[in-house]
Amino acid sequence: MLHDPAQLDLMFQALADPARRQMVDRLSRGPASVSQLAEPLAMSMSAVVQHLNLLEASGLVRTQKVGRVRTCQIEPKALRAAEHWINERRLSWERRLDRLGDFLAETKDES
Template sequence: MLNHQLDRLFHALADPTRRAVVERLCRGPATVSELKEPFAMSLPAVVQHLKVLEEAGLVTTSKQGRTRTCQIAPQALRTAEGWLTTQRTGWERRLDRLGTFLEET
């Protein structure tokens, strides 16, 4: 289950537009129209990016009247961060062992 979740997270974050949306939402909630402003793309294209982010669990949306507001879902970012930390820790251990080996030889 975790691998599937990570696949969706990293797939969503692989796109520069979606990363920019996540960065913007880390500063606070925004409407879909506000998220569209910096991009030269149609509103439906932005909505499609938001759908991918939402399916990955990175973004949640709520609708009030005709306005859809998006916000970041911090738990998904923590999941990705935890996986990256585990990978980094493993590589740091390997590099430490290599450094020790090289010092001894």
């Protein structure tokens, strides 16, 4: 479910916007209401809700409404999925470089 490419797509899409990353950043320090998320952002509450809906659709953020307050929190599993994608590609590249280094070292020995 978390490695569903469509979900990964939504996640990276969600992380691409500075305002949404700022919201994730805020939430990494603890849960917050929509108003609290909106407070440092120079945009209408409505815009924040639209960003929030996208973050929720991507799986990065989970929210629950109690009374009239929607409380938001990070879903670390989703963050881990994005992290994992990047990490795999980087490691793949670095392992390749290592093998290349070994090969060069070997051929040097043989000279």
